[in-house]
Amino acid sequence: MTNPPFWLLAELTYRCPLQCPYCSNPIEIAQIDKELDTETWVRVMTEARGLGAVQLGFSGGEPLVREDLTDLVAEGRRLGYYTNLITSGIGLNADKVAALKQAGLDHIQVSFQASTEELNDLIAGSGKAFAQKVAMAKEIKRLGYPMVLNFVLHRQNIEQVAQILQLAAELQADYVELANTQYYGWAFHNRAALLPSLQQLLDAEVVVQAYREKFGERMKIIFVVPDYYENRPKRCMNGWGNIFLTVAPDGTALPCHSARQLPLEFPNVRDWNIGHIWRDSPSFNAFRGDSWMREPCRTCAEKDKDLGGCRCQAFMLTGDPTNADPVCAKSPHRQLINDAIEQAQQVAENTQPLRFRNWRNSKELIASSE
C-alpha cells in the first residue's frame, strides 16, 4: 500500500532573476521550455489534494515571475492546502505581499545568499538583491505571516553564520534554515568552490548551538549538515515516492527535484493524472521498498533507516542509481567523497571561479556533455 503524497512542490518556472551557483534546478534549464498553463496547474493541485497532499510549495526558479501566482495560491488555499511561497524576494513589493495574503497564502520563505550586501549580491549574481530582500522580510512580518529565512551555506559564507543568525533575529524570522549546499546540479559543477572544510563546519556548529540556546522556540534554527561529512547517508526525501511529489515547469513529475538526471522515464502531468503517476508509474515505483538494492545495502542492518541514501548521488558519482549512496562508509565508492573532502581542506583560497546558473552556462554545459 503506497502512502499518499504529503508534499506537492510546484516548480512553476525555471525563470529567475538570480544566478546562484548552487541552484537545485537542473543544468539543462535552457532546453526545458513550455511551462504548464494555469488550468493544468489547477488540475494537478486538485488531483494531488484528492490523494491527500497537504503541503503545497510554490517554487521555481522564481515563482513570482508567473503572472498567475496569486490565482494559484487562492486555488491552493481553497482546496485546503497549507500554501508555502519559496522565493528570492526579487519581484516582490508591498502590494504583492498583501495580495498574496488576501489570496490565502500561509507562509513565505525568503532565501538569502549571505548576511552582507557585498557577498550576498556577489553570490546571487545581482547588484541590488540584498536591500530588496531585507525590505521584503520586514513587509512579510508586518502582515503577520510566519517567516522562514533560508541561507544556503558553503565555504564562502559559512564563517558568517553568527552574522547570519543575527540578521535573522533582527528581521524576526520564526524559522531559520541553514542549509549546507547539497551537491547536485549547479552545485556539483561548483563543488570545489563551495564545499566547506571540516574546521569551518565544526566552528559553525558551535555558533548554531549557542544561538539555539539563546532563542529557543522564538526562532527555530534548522541546520542541515552537508552529507559529505557524515559516514551514513541521509534518508533522502524520506523515501523515494513516499511523501514528496515535485512537478517541474514543463509538467515532468518527479519524486524529488534532482531526479530528472536519472536514467528513468518520468511521466508528464500533461499525459497522466496524479493518481496514476504516484501509484502506478514505473519511475515512481523504481526505488520503493528494498528489492532494487544491491550490496552492501541489501543485507545491511540499517537499510530501513537510511534506505540506501540518495539515488541521485549514487548515480552522479558511480554511474548506477542502484548503488549505495557513496557517502556511506560501507560503500565501495566512499573514496570519491573522501577525495572531495581532502581537496576542500587543502584549498585555502577559492581557486575555481563560480559558474553562475544562467541560460548561457546552461547551454555551454549541455553542449560540453554531448
Place this chain on the structure above:
Amino acid sequence: MTDSVSLKLGWSPRINPHFRLQWEEAQQAKVLLYPEGMIKLNSSSGEILSLCDGDTTIQDIIDELKRIFPKEETLEQDVLEFLSVAFERRWLIHD
C-alpha cells in the same frame, strides 16, 4: 529548548496564527499545519485545541470536556498538561 509556561485558568487560549488547525480526511485526524510541516493530533488533543477559540477560558474548556467525558477521572490534569505543552511549543497563545 522550550520556554516554560505556568498556566492560569482565566486565560482564553487561541491557536497561534502561525499554525492552522484542520481536519485531514487522508489522515483521519485533526492536524496542525505550519511552514512545511504537519503535526498529526490524537483525538483528545484535537478536541482540546478545537475549543481554543480565544473566548473560552481554560476553566471553561475543562468544564466543557468534563461534561462530554464525565467518566475520565484524570481529565483536568491531562488537559492542563497538554495545554502546557501546547503553549511551550507556541501552538497556542493568549492575550
